[in-house]
Structure formats: structure tokens, C-alpha cells
Amino acid sequence: xxxxxxLLSLLVLASLVLxxxxxxxxxEAPSQPEQPAQPEQPAVTEAPVATEAPAIQEKEAVLRxxxxxxxxxxxxxxxxxxxxxxxxxxxxxxxxxLNEKLETVPGAAESWTxxxxxxxxxxxxxxxxxxxxxxxxxxxxxxxxxxxxxxPATAGEYASITDEIMGAPEWRGADTAAEGYDPETFKAAxxxxxxxxxxxxxxxxxxxxxxxxxxxxxxxxxxxxxxxGIWVGYPAKxxxxxxxxxxxxxxxxxxxxxxxxxWQSVEPFVKSVFVPNPNFAGGSIPTFSMEYSYITDSAVxxxxxxxxxxxxxxxxxxxxxxxxxxxxLTAQHVTYAGSCTTxxxxxxxxxxxxxxxxxxxxxxxxxxxLAYDAEGWARDVDGGLGSPTWTWIPPxxxxxxxxxxxxxxxxxxxxxLAAASEPFNSAExxxxxxxxxxxxxxxxxRQRHEWLAANYKNILGVDLALDPVEPTTYTxxxxxxxxxxxxxxxxxxxxxxxxxxxxxVYWRTGTFSDRWGYSNPEFDALVDEADTSTDTAKRAExxxxxxxxxxxDIPAAFGYNSLNHYLxxxxxxxxxxxxxxxxxxxxxxxxxxxxxxxxxx
Amino acid sequence: xxxxxxxRLFWLIPVLITVSAVTFIIMRSAPGGPWDTDAxxxxxxxxxxxxxxxxxxxxxxxxxxxxxxxxxDTNSQTKEYVCGMxxxxxxxxxxxxxxxxxxxxxxxxxxxxxxxxxxxxxxxxGVMALAMAVFIGIPIGxxxxxxxxxxxxxxxxxxxxxxxxxxxxxxxxxxxxIFASKLHWIDIVVDDWTQVxxxxxxxxxxxFGTLAFTARLTRSSMLEVIRQDYVRTARAKGLAERxxxxxxMLKNALIPVxxxxxxxxxGLVTGSFIIETMFSFPGMGRAYVQAIGQRDYSMIMGTxxxxxxxxxxxxxxxxxxxxxxxxxxxxxx
Numbered sequence: 001x002x003x004x005x006x007l008l009s010l011l012v013l014a015s016l017v018l019x020x021x022x023x024x025x026x027x028e029a030p031s032q033p034e035q036p037a038q039p040e041q042p043a044v045t046e047a048p049v050a051t052e053a054p055a056i057q058e059k060e061a062v063l064r065x066x067x068x069x070x071x072x073x074x075x076x077x078x079x080x081x082x083x084x085x086x087x088x089x090x091x092x093x094x095x096x097x098l099n100e101k102l103e104t105v106p107g108a109a110e111s112w113t114x115x116x117x118x119x120x121x122x123x124x125x126x127x128x129x130x131x132x133x134x135x136x137x138x139x140x141x142x143x144x145x146x147x148x149x150x151x152p153a154t155a156g157e158y159a160s161i162t163d164e165i166m167g168a169p170e171w172r173g174a175d176t177a178a179e180g181y182d183p184e185t186f187k188a189a190x191x192x193x194x195x196x197x198x199x200x201x202x203x204x205x206x207x208x209x210x211x212x213x214x215x216x217x218x219x220x221x222x223x224x225x226x227x228x229g230i231w232v233g234y235p236a237k238x239x240x241x242x243x244x245x246x247x248x249x250x251x252x253x254x255x256x257x258x259x260x261x262x263w264q265s266v267e268p269f270v271k272s273v274f275v276p277n278p279n280f281a282g283g284s285i286p287t288f289s290m291e292y293s294y295i296t297d298s299a300v301x302x303x304x305x306x307x308x309x310x311x312x313x314x315x316x317x318x319x320x321x322x323x324x325x326x327x328x329l330t331a332q333h334v335t336y337a338g339s340c341t342t343x344x345x346x347x348x349x350x351x352x353x354x355x356x357x358x359x360x361x362x363x364x365x366x367x368x369x370l371a372y373d374a375e376g377w378a379r380d381v382d383g384g385l386g387s388p389t390w391t392w393i394p395p396x397x398x399x400x401x402x403x404x405x406x407x408x409x410x411x412x413x414x415x416x417l418a419a420a421s422e423p424f425n426s427a428e429x430x431x432x433x434x435x436x437x438x439x440x441x442x443x444x445x446r447q448r449h450e451w452l453a454a455n456y457k458n459i460l461g462v463d464l465a466l467d468p469v470e471p472t473t474y475t476x477x478x479x480x481x482x483x484x485x486x487x488x489x490x491x492x493x494x495x496x497x498x499x500x501x502x503x504x505v506y507w508r509t510g511t512f513s514d515r516w517g518y519s520n521p522e523f524d525a526l527v528d529e530a531d532t533s534t535d536t537a538k539r540a541e542x543x544x545x546x547x548x549x550x551x552x553d554i555p556a557a558f559g560y561n562s563l564n565h566y567l568x569x570x571x572x573x574x575x576x577x578x579x580x581x582x583x584x585x586x587x588x589x590x591x592x593x594x595x596x597x598x599x600x601x
Numbered sequence: 602x603x604x605x606x607x608x609r610l611f612w613l614i615p616v617l618i619t620v621s622a623v624t625f626i627i628m629r630s631a632p633g634g635p636w637d638t639d640a641x642x643x644x645x646x647x648x649x650x651x652x653x654x655x656x657x658x659x660x661x662x663x664x665x666x667x668x669x670x671x672x673x674d675t676n677s678q679t680k681e682y683v684c685g686m687x688x689x690x691x692x693x694x695x696x697x698x699x700x701x702x703x704x705x706x707x708x709x710x711x712x713x714x715x716x717x718x719x720x721x722x723x724x725x726x727g728v729m730a731l732a733m734a735v736f737i738g739i740p741i742g743x744x745x746x747x748x749x750x751x752x753x754x755x756x757x758x759x760x761x762x763x764x765x766x767x768x769x770x771x772x773x774x775x776x777x778x779i780f781a782s783k784l785h786w787i788d789i790v791v792d793d794w795t796q797v798x799x800x801x802x803x804x805x806x807x808x809f810g811t812l813a814f815t816a817r818l819t820r821s822s823m824l825e826v827i828r829q830d831y832v833r834t835a836r837a838k839g840l841a842e843r844x845x846x847x848x849x850m851l852k853n854a855l856i857p858v859x860x861x862x863x864x865x866x867x868g869l870v871t872g873s874f875i876i877e878t879m880f881s882f883p884g885m886g887r888a889y890v891q892a893i894g895q896r897d898y899s900m901i902m903g904t905x906x907x908x909x910x911x912x913x914x915x916x917x918x919x920x921x922x923x924x925x926x927x928x929x930x931x932x933x934x
């Protein structure tokens with residue numbers, strides 16, 4: 001028995017030793033490729049030895065952010081999730097970027113010009129651009145970025161976003177396993193070309209005069225200057241990708257970029273450290289470092305924030321009552337418009353479950369839209385996490401228009417249902433059909449949909465059976481028109497701030513709307529014309545008309561816009577919020593942020 | 602003994618193949634696939650999905666996909682033969698592009714050792730949690746049995762019942778509030794897992810349930826043997842109480858405890874989703890749970906097989922330990 005206990009004692013000791021010593025790195029931490037000199041830090045003067053006064057050390061300005069989930073992939077041409085982009089846009093900046101008003105402004109490019117018919121876009125890069133390691137950043141790097149995004153070997157999840165580029169869909173759809181497949185042929189036919197200002201060919205990546213990138217489109221694309229700034233166009237270095245192989249993106253040493261920060265180190269699932277990039281040319285150089293942590297439990301993150309271990313966290317619904325009850329936290333609570341609109345989507349196919357689909361009748365759709373108490377939802381269900389809406393494009397985005405034909409009106413809803421055609425013109429008849437609302441199963445979603453079912457029961461007298469489905473299964477059934485649910489909650493979050501992204505990408509025939517069967521030739525004609533118009537004012541007008549056509553069709557009950565909720569410590573100052581923020585307020589323009597270290601406890 | 606050991610290890614092969622077959626069938630029966638992400642965002646278009654399916658071999662018949670996973674297959678794009686599970690290749694992750702499952706689970710970040718891989722972290726925390734469960738749970742059970750129906754017994758039962766009934770996420774946030782928010786003994790945001798102090802809370806939360814179960818089982822086993830004739834005989838022989846308890850009673854009472862500790866160890870070292878999400882602990886439990894939602898087939902298969910192998914090895918270890926605990930037990934005829 002003594003032996004057994006001795007063995008177990010050894011086990012415990014060994015485990016403690018392993019935990020303590022296992023962390024010691026056997027070798028020096030890998031260094032970044034040679035970095036240019038960092039901005040000088042204030043020197044700390046040694047205290048005179050005789051007096052032995054404690055040296056007063058200035059606190060380092062660090063922004064500590066909890067980002068939640070650790071990204072699956074941090075590769076500009078393969079990433080697609082918000083947490084992934086929230087890392088990439090710190091390391092890189094595209095040809096263009098967005099300002100606090102969500103306007104497209106110069107990033108790495110100094111200027112850009114469209115051809116008269118908007119089928120060609122020419123970017124001129126800022127002079128003397130450098131990567132964080134001091135190497136030259138020229139137009140050829142951006143040429144590689146767009147080529148890599150389109151290359152089917154990359155198979156990026158957002159590859160299709162640059163399909164306007166001539167030759168892009170053809171190359172992406174090519175059979176790479178086919179005999180005679182030659183990527184160089186497709187590359188040569190691609191409408192992406194780097195050159196000198198005079199149009200002559202660039203030599204290589206060291207060619208500092210290679211400052212022009214020409215994109216040629218297969219159709220007019222006046223919105224493409226905005227797309228050119230998103231992450232798929234970030235200039236990751238070809239040689240680093242080659243050297244690091246398939247897993248190059250996991251190592252901070254290969255992620256040499258031109259963004260506001262250098263990704264100095266990473267311990268997956270624990271912490272990433274970003275330091276200012278002295279060669280950043282997209283704005284001013286940030287005056288602080290950043291630490292990303294990856295705590296996914298909101299209650300723990302909230303405790304850490306209260307314990308002054310985070311400077312910024314996203315606030316969860318369950319934290320809101322505590323925040324509201326605490327004056328200090330209330331003062332630190334930052335709320336502003338987000339980037340998503342959520343709706344209750346009706347299936348518009350002629351039949352559902354072998355019987356006629358009631359939502360093909362516009363009056364039924366009108367009844368359900370009018371009966372949706374969006375304000376009650378925002379207040380009672382989402383606890384202030386969203387704001388009610390009766391339109392599609394959310395506030396803060398180009399194309400937002402509060403004019404709407406429908407708002408919550410119980411009496412009008414009942415009247416609309418009564419005015420519907422046979423056999424859908426009463427609650428009893430609809431109840432006989434056994435209407436069903438399908439949703440992605442989670443405790444929170446159950447609560448949400450129970451509220452919705454009660455809402456429709458109270459106002460229209462309609463019974464909605466709730467149909468919870470495992471989340472990935474829910475996505476799968478939504479992607480197939482044959483299995484698309486009769487009623488479901490869904491929505492859209494902006495990829496980039498242009499009405500084209502909200503209307504043409506989502507509601508035009510042949511896009512997302514095919515899943516639930518929405519198609520209107522009038523709407524299609526309007527967005528087609530807007531998508532190709534080079535007249536900014538005319539584009540805006542056409543999109544506005546298209547949105548009104550959409551709202552009048554009532555393909556869905558538009559419900560609420562997301563709100564960004566953050567808790568921000570008072571020493572974090574100067575941030576400029578936008579609905580497009582990914583990780584923290586001021587995320588798009590972090591160089592405006594300052595950390596008042598004198599306030600940090 | 603050696604023959605027995607080899608025979609049991611040999612049986613691991615059909616066990617793992619069966620586990621992989623069952624897992625494969627179940628996971629591929631579930632609707633959706635690795636590129637079915639949130640429906641409210643831009644989806645992978647058909648051409649890209651086709652390229653990805655071809656690259657990962659998902660365009661092949663199911664039986665061939667399974668054989669490719671177990672034995673290996675030629676990649677249709679690179680034309681290279683890629684050996685499967687039998688070569689220790691657990692396949693490519695479909696979500697963490699470019700990485701293999703074994704790389705994700707067993708490779709440490711740059712410049713760090715195996716013990717800082719996700720598996721390394723989990724195994725260290727699991728061993729610590731088990732050690733805590735054994736060193737505290739067994740003494741609690743012994744004391745509770747020896748002092749039955751006294752205050753010591755009630756306290757022990759209270760601890761055991763709490764451990765079984767309090768969910769780990771409740772215990773975790775409770776400990777965080779007390780030790781981090783109120784007492785400020787530790788930080789909530791851990792950025793350096795090389796410091797021992799940060800391991801205690803995850804260890805307690807992970808091991809508390811096993812501790813409680815061990816304590817209850819030890820108590821009931823001890824109560825069973827405490828009235829046995831051989832215990833009475835030992836006392837009648839005039840043996841010291843310590844010898845009676847540790848040599849005659851505990852040795853026999855430990856058999857059922859050791860039986861559960863083997864699988865418990867396997868469960869503890871494969872990580873815990875709750876612990877990892879709450880403490881930002883970089884173990885492998887999260888990888889397992891997330892993989893299911895993401896339909897990351899290779900990751901599901903890989904983590905399931907590792908768990909199956911660990912359970913099988915733990916059970917084998919338990920069978921071997923029986924021999925040392927109870928001389929009456931023989932492994933072979």
C-alpha cells in the first residue's frame with residue numbers, strides 16, 4: 001500500500017512539475033524577420049543608488065481585448081469569419097479601407113480611377129510603401145493576393161466575391177485535376193495586372209516603382225473599390241506562404257503585413273500580442289500594443305473585465321441587467337448600430353409539405369409582418385441587444401431608408417389576414433394546416449421562438465409549432481430549396497458597406513433568394529442597372545427604388561438590427577465607432593485610439 | 602502476463618476500427634457538411650465547394666472515403682498516396698485549413714514542447730485532476746466509513762454530494778468570483794500556463810466530480826468490507842488499527858474504486874469543453890465539441906479514436922493493477 005501511495009505521490013509531483021516546467025520553451029522564441037527600428041520607448045532612468053528610491057516606470061499602453069473564439073484560419077485568402085478578419089485587419093491593410101463614416105478611403109492605394117463604363121479600375125499605390133519587416137510593398141504583391149484568392153487551389157470561402165474580375169469565375173471553376181490544366185493560362189487571362197505608372201511590366205517584388213494595379217471586369221463594377229479593400233485582397237507575402245507551407249498562417253513570423261500592427265506572438269486559444277507597425281501607411285501609427293484573449297464564456301469575461309483584466313469586452317444579454325444596475329458600468333457601456341438585419345423569412349414556394357403554401361398569398365405575408373411586434377421583441381426578448389426595424393438595410397449603411405410600408409399594427413394584421421384568399425383567410429384555416437417555425441436549437445433560440453409563437457397566437461390566433469433543429473442541420477436545410485422551412489429566422493450581415501451587398505447579393509434572382517423562392521423582375525432590373533451605373537447619385541436612387549419594391553413585396557417580416565454592445569474602460573479613449581467594427585469599438589481605425597495610462601489602476 | 606498484454610493490445614486494432622466505422626456512419630448520417638456555416642452569411646459557392654470536396658476526397662463514394670481514412674488513398678489532385686489511420690495519420694482538418702488532426706492535437710506552438718500541445722495540456726490537467734480525486738477522495742471515503750454517522754461522515758457526504766450535483770460551470774464561476782474577483786489571489790485571464798498557480802482552479806473544477814464519486818465509492822466499499830470476517834480476525838489477532846484499515850480493509854475496498862478510475866482518467870485527459878471555454882485553457886476538449894458542430898469529419902474521427910484508445914488502455918491498466926492489489930486475481934489460466 002505504501003508503494004501505491006508513493007507511486008501516486010510521484011504522479012502528483014510529476015504532474016505539478018509538468019505543469020510548471022512543461023511551459024519552458026526549449027529554445028529561444030522564434031523572432032520575426034528582421035524588423036525595422038521600433039519607435040523609441042521612453043527611457044527609464046535608473047534611480048540613484050544612494051537613495052534607493054523606487055524607479056517610476058511608465059505603464060505600457062496596452063489594449064486588452066477579449067475576442068472570444070480563437071480563429072480557425074488566419075489566412076487572407078481563406079478566412080471568412082468575423083474573428084478571423086478581426087486578426088487579419090490588424091496585420092494587413094488592403095488597397096482601400098473604410099473610415100468612421102464607412103466611406104471607402106485610401107488604404108495602401110493613394111488613389112483609384114474607374115474607366116468611363118466602370119469595367120476597369122486602376123489603383124495607384126502610395127509612394128515608398130513598406131512591409132513591417134522593411135521590405136518593399138509594391139503592386140505585384142496585390143496582384144498576387146487577387147490571383148491567390150481566385151486560384152482554385154486556394155479554394156477560399158470568399159473566393160467568389162471577386163468574380164467581377166475578368167476570367168475569375170472561369171479559373172475558379174476550372175477542373176484542376178484535368179489533363180492539361182495549366183494555371184498560368186488562366187492567370188494570363190485574368191483581369192489583374194501590376195505595372196509601372198507608364199504601363200510597363202514590373203520586374204519583381206523588389207521593384208519599388210511598380211505602383212499601379214489594374215483590375216479589368218467582365219461587367220461594370222462601380223462598387224469594386226470597396227471590395228478591393230476587404231481581407232481577400234490583403235498582401236500576404238508569397239515567399240512566406242511558400243516557406244511556411246499549408247500552415248504558414250499559424251506562425252506569426254510568416255504573417256508579415258502592412259497593417260497598423262505587427263502580430264508579435266501567439267499562443268493559440270490563450271493570447272495574441274500585437275505591437276505597432278512603424279511602417280504602417282494606412283493611417284497614423286498606433287500608440288499602443290494590443291492583446292487578444294480568447295475566453296468564450298461571457299460570464300468569465302465579464303468577471304475579468306470587472307477585475308480590470310480586460311479593457312474591452314463584448315457585453316452579453318445576461319450582463320445587461322448588472323450593467324444597468326451599476327452606474328460605473330453603465331457609463332462604460334457603449335452601444336451603437338451593428339451590421340446585421342434579422343427577419344422572419346417566409347418560404348415563397350407554391351407548396352409546403354404537399355399542401356398549398358399560405359405565404360404565397362401577399363395578404364398572409366402582410367398579416368404576419370404587421371403582427372410582428374419588433375419593438376416588443378427588442379425590449380422583451382433581446383433585452384436591448386437589437387433595435388427594431390421595418391426595413392432591410394440597417395442604419396449607418398449607405399442605402400438606409402427608414403421609409404417603410406409596414407409597421408407593427410395588430411388591427412391591420414387581423415384585417416390583412418381576413419382579406420387573404422381562400423383557404424388562408426382565418427386563423428382556424430391556417431391552424432388546420434399545422435404551420436411550423438423551424439430554428440437552430442439553443443436555449444436562447446427556444447426562448448426567442450416561444451415568444452414569437454406567443455406573439456402570433458395573441459395577435460392573429462395562429463398556432464405555430466416550434467421545430468428546433470441542430471445548428472449545422474439547420475444551415476443545411478436552409479441551403480436547399482426543397483427543405484427550406486416554412487417560417488424561419490434569418491438575416492444578413494454586411495460584407496462591405498454598399499447597397500449592392502445588401503440588395504443584389506442577397507435578394508436578386510439567382511442569389512440567396514432562390515432558397516426561399518423570391519424573384520421579382522422589376523427588382524432585378526433596378527439592381528442590375530444600379531450595379532452597373534457609374535453615376536453615384538443615380539445608383540443610390542435605383543437602390544432606393546429597389547428596396548421599396550422589396551419592402552412592398554413583403555418577402556419577410558423585417559424585425560431588428562443588431563446593436564454592438566461593448567464595455568470599455570474609461571482609459572480607452574478616442575475610438576471612432578462604425579457598424580462594421582469586428583472586435584472592439586474603433587476597430588476599423590485603431591490608430592485614433594489612445595490609452596491614458598495614468599488612469600490604469 | 603506478457604502474452605496477456607500483447608493479446609489485449611492486439612484487440613485494440615479491431616476495437617478502433619469498429620469505433621471508427623460506427624463514428625463514420627453516425628457523423629456522415631447527420632445533415633450538413635464542413636462548409637455549411639451560418640446560413641446568414643455568404644456561403645461557399647458551388648465551384649469552390651466542388652474544389653474542396655475533390656481536394657479532401659469528399660466526392661468519392663462513402664465506402665472509399667472510409668477506406669481512405671483507415672488505410673489511405675491517392676489524392677486526386679496531388680496524385681500522391683496518403684496513408685491513413687494505420688500510419689498514424691488522423692486526416693486533414695476541414696476547418697483549420699492546411700492542418701492535420703495530429704498536428705492540431707499533438708504539435709505545440711513554435712518553440713514549445715509536446716507538453717504545450719493541446720493533448721499535452723489536457724493530459725497534464727487530467728492527471729492532476731485525477732491525482733486530486735485520488736488523494737482527497739479516497740481519504741474522505743475512508744474517514745466517512747470509519748466514522749459512519751458522525752459529523753465527519755456527514756461532512757464527507759456533503760462534499761461528495763456537492764461534487765456530484767454542482768455543475769462544473771457553476772463551480773468554475775463560483776471559484777473565479779471568490780479567488781480572482783474578491784481575493785485577487787489569481788488572475789482570471791491567464792496568459793502564461795507555465796505558472797503552477799493558474800492550474801489549481803481548472804484542476805479543482807475538472808476533478809471535483811471524480812473526487813466526489815471516488816469518495817462515495819470508497820465509503821461504500823469500505824463499509825462493505827468493514828464488517829467482513831477477515832477484518833474481525835485481523836483485529837482479533839491484535840493488529841494495529843492502521844494495519845487493519847490500510848492492509849486488510851482498504852486494499853480490498855479499492856478494487857471498485859480502481860475500476861472507475863481508469864475510464865475516469867481517460868475522460869479527464871481528453872479534456873473538458875466547459876473548463877476550456879471558461880478558463881481559456883488550450884486543451885483538446887474544445888476541439889472535440891466544436892468539430893461536431895462544424896462537421897469537421899477528420900477531427901471528430903480523430904478525437905473519438907484517441908478517446909477510445911485511451912479508454913481501452915486505461916481499462917487494460919486497471920486489469921493489470923488488479924493483480925497487484927488483489928493476489929487472488931490472475932490474468933491468465
